[in-house]
Amino acid sequence: MFKATKLLNQKHSENPKVEDREVKLATRPNHILEIVSSHFKNKFQDEKAEMISPFQGEPKPLEKPITPEKVRKSFNSLNNNKAPGEDEIHAELLKYGTTLLDQTIADIFNTTFNKHEKIDINGGVLIAIQIPGKRKVPRTICDL
Structure with a gap:
């Protein structure tokens, strides 16, 4: 138990390895940035999402104005x-x-x-x- 905890808490100085689509190791910072950005864009951005109108309904005063x-x-x-x-x-x-x-x-x-x-x-x-x-x-x- 103690050994497992020690291993989990050790700091790893090894940089993460990033591979491109052809499973080749990316070494240039700009290439790594491009791969990581593309990955998260695909995860969190839905190109087919429908834009929501920012305001709907009749305007009315705030119940509690911003002070x-x-x-x-x-x-x-x-x-x-x-x-x-x-x-x-x-x-x-x-x-x-x-x-x-x-x-x-x-x-x-x-x-x-x-x-x-x-x-x-x-x-x-x-x-x-x-x-x-x-x-x-x-x-x-x-x-x-």
Whole structure:
């Protein structure tokens, strides 16, 4: 038992081996990237999937509007020294922004959801996630 645990916990310095479709070992970093990217694209991207309309039904106000405090809490959870995404906005600009920025972002989100307007974030994705420790039932975006 102890030997098995020791073997499982050993650090393996060996790099993983990646083979192409002809079962030849890929050695060039770009070739490895291409093989791995293709593999996961095939696993997680469905080319035949039907696009879902972003907004359906009549617009109605949020039951609980997004507050500047929630926006600030979200900004404070960002990590420093990370490369910006496609929007070219560094996390530090949001994290150390003023209360005016918090209010402006909260207003944009509230207006967007109340009027069923699309948020254009240059190819990015806005994902609603469950707040840790909260009940596991469907909730509105304002609970984030």
